[in-house]
Amino acid sequence: MKVEMMKERVKSLFRYKDLLAQLVSRDIKLKYRRSFLGYLWSVLNPLMTMAVMSVVFSQMFKKGIENYPVYLLSGNILYSFMRESTTHGLTSITGNASLLKKTYVPKYIFTLSKVTSDLVNLGFSFCALLVVMLVTRVQFSFTIFLCLIPVIELYFFTLGLSLFLAQASVFFRDVQYIWGPVVLAWMYLTPLLYPIDALPPKLGWIVSHLNPLYYYVQPFRQAVMYAQLPDWTLVWRGALIAVVMLIIGLWSFAKAKDKFILHI
Amino acid sequence: MGENNTVVKVDHVTVRFNKASVKVDNLKEYAIRLLKRQLMFQEFLALQDVSLEVKKGEAWGIMGRNGSGKSTLLKLISGVLSPYKGTVKVNGSIAPLIELSAGLDGQLNAVENIFLNGALLGHSKKFMQERMDEIVEFAELKDFLEIPIKNFSSGMRARLGFSIATTVRPQLLIVDEVLAVGDVAFRQKCEKRMQDMLDKGTTLLYVSHSTNSVKKLCNKALWLNKGQEVMHGDVDTVCSAYMEALKAKE
Numbered sequence: 001m002k003v004e005m006m007k008e009r010v011k012s013l014f015r016y017k018d019l020l021a022q023l024v025s026r027d028i029k030l031k032y033r034r035s036f037l038g039y040l041w042s043v044l045n046p047l048m049t050m051a052v053m054s055v056v057f058s059q060m061f062k063k064g065i066e067n068y069p070v071y072l073l074s075g076n077i078l079y080s081f082m083r084e085s086t087t088h089g090l091t092s093i094t095g096n097a098s099l100l101k102k103t104y105v106p107k108y109i110f111t112l113s114k115v116t117s118d119l120v121n122l123g124f125s126f127c128a129l130l131v132v133m134l135v136t137r138v139q140f141s142f143t144i145f146l147c148l149i150p151v152i153e154l155y156f157f158t159l160g161l162s163l164f165l166a167q168a169s170v171f172f173r174d175v176q177y178i179w180g181p182v183v184l185a186w187m188y189l190t191p192l193l194y195p196i197d198a199l200p201p202k203l204g205w206i207v208s209h210l211n212p213l214y215y216y217v218q219p220f221r222q223a224v225m226y227a228q229l230p231d232w233t234l235v236w237r238g239a240l241i242a243v244v245m246l247i248i249g250l251w252s253f254a255k256a257k258d259k260f261i262l263h264i
Numbered sequence: 265m266g267e268n269n270t271v272v273k274v275d276h277v278t279v280r281f282n283k284a285s286v287k288v289d290n291l292k293e294y295a296i297r298l299l300k301r302q303l304m305f306q307e308f309l310a311l312q313d314v315s316l317e318v319k320k321g322e323a324w325g326i327m328g329r330n331g332s333g334k335s336t337l338l339k340l341i342s343g344v345l346s347p348y349k350g351t352v353k354v355n356g357s358i359a360p361l362i363e364l365s366a367g368l369d370g371q372l373n374a375v376e377n378i379f380l381n382g383a384l385l386g387h388s389k390k391f392m393q394e395r396m397d398e399i400v401e402f403a404e405l406k407d408f409l410e411i412p413i414k415n416f417s418s419g420m421r422a423r424l425g426f427s428i429a430t431t432v433r434p435q436l437l438i439v440d441e442v443l444a445v446g447d448v449a450f451r452q453k454c455e456k457r458m459q460d461m462l463d464k465g466t467t468l469l470y471v472s473h474s475t476n477s478v479k480k481l482c483n484k485a486l487w488l489n490k491g492q493e494v495m496h497g498d499v500d501t502v503c504s505a506y507m508e509a510l511k512a513k514e
Contacts, residue, residue: 104343
């Protein structure tokens with residue numbers, strides 16, 4: 001019975017793949033429409049942010065980290081993806097109210113399309129990272145391809161989180177306002193600006209065990225900038241957390257979706 | 265035949281809304297109300313025990329005064345709402361025109377909107393590409409394809425929306441009082457197109473306050489009042505009864 005339902009769901013996702021493609025391309029097209037440099041901003045923006053931050057913070061953590069710009073940027077593009085896509089995902093249902101009231105489409109498609117268009121944006125940011133790596137003469141290695149693993153895990157983790165937030169914000173608009181500070185705190189609790197061993201041991205343990213983002217940022221860095229194989233323990237934990245988050249997201253969304261219409 | 269011939273089957277459906285005087289959508293208020301036990305539920309039945317069976321090729325006009333549940337019924341059939349009691353079954357592809365410009369994005373231009381709207385109705389880019397010329401021609405928007413449609417007039421939007429929804433040849437067309445915005449010439453053109461579609465076997469659900477246009481297009485009619493069915497059946501019978509009831513009120 002359950003399996004049949006799942007099959008039906010996957011089929012319906014397949015049926016709406018064109019809609020998904022259209023929504024993603026709409027987001028990407030509209031993002032830079034009427035700006036002079038257009039898509040180039042997707043690469044320039046993380047570069048400029050990185051430049052500002054590394055000037056400020058490299059003074060503070062001078063001893064700890066070699067090649068600070070790459071360290072910072074590699075963590076930051078993953079974090080930014082998580083922040084952007086959850087923030088967009090959060091309003092994906094309430095923002096499409098007029099459409100949802102008037103025509104039938106699977107509602108999760110709006111959340112899925114937001115997270116996916118931000119994933120495309122992550123691709124652009126990755127180009128920025130490659131540029132900085134070339135400029136700072138980081139040694140490239142085949143392990144760079146393995147960075148896809150944490151990225152895919154992060155995508156599903158973020159999707160689950162966004163689905164959860166999207167349905168919650170239909171009933172409680174407060175979620176939108178709470179989420180800003182939450183992701184800010186999350187940024188400081190993730191070793192993006194500082195090395196993990198700069199933290200006091202207790203806090204360091206908490207961050208490296210309880211912060212899901214750490215499970216994605218750390219293997220990503222290992223693969224991209226240190227030419228190492230990612231730490232498989234982290235990779236497995238990351239996968240597990242992503243699956244759990246996705247299930248929570250899908251379950252809460254599926255439970256709430258029929259009531260959306262009364263609240264949007 | 266038999267079952268397969270039925271396009272829409274609405275079976276003893278009731279739709280319930282919460283008509284609570286204050287809408288609670290933030291946590292603080294929810295918590296306070298939870299503590300005070302004020303999360304009351306004032307129910308409002310938009311439809312009560314309504315049944316409708318639409319067979320392939322039939323054209324149903326749905327009539328009734330404002331607030332009688334016409335749009336609710338259409339939303340139910342198009343899947344936007346789910347019933348509180350009863351079941352709704354639909355076979356075949358639907359093009360719901362509950363509002364003509366609903367699926368249009370103001371920032372995008374006409375061509376992009378045709379693809380987006382087509383995708384909303386479940387059609388591929390290729391499918392829409394093949395019908396592009398026909399859509400543009402019918403909507404009479406050849407010279408405005410590159411303009412973001414937020415700059416369109418409401419009539420232009422309506423033309424685009426109607427043109428997309430009817431050009432894709434759905435099996436079931438749902439039209440909710442959408443032709444009121446167009447000018448007379450365009451309205452006639454739309455009625456003609458709907459007539460063509462009917463001749464080719466499309467099933468139509470049509471909401472209108474104009475009994476004349478209902479009579480012209482439909483062969484069956486349903487009359488709703490305050491969420492309940494007053495009568496259904498042959499279009500002429502229902503229309504004249506409806507008109508008489510209106511006159512009696514005056």
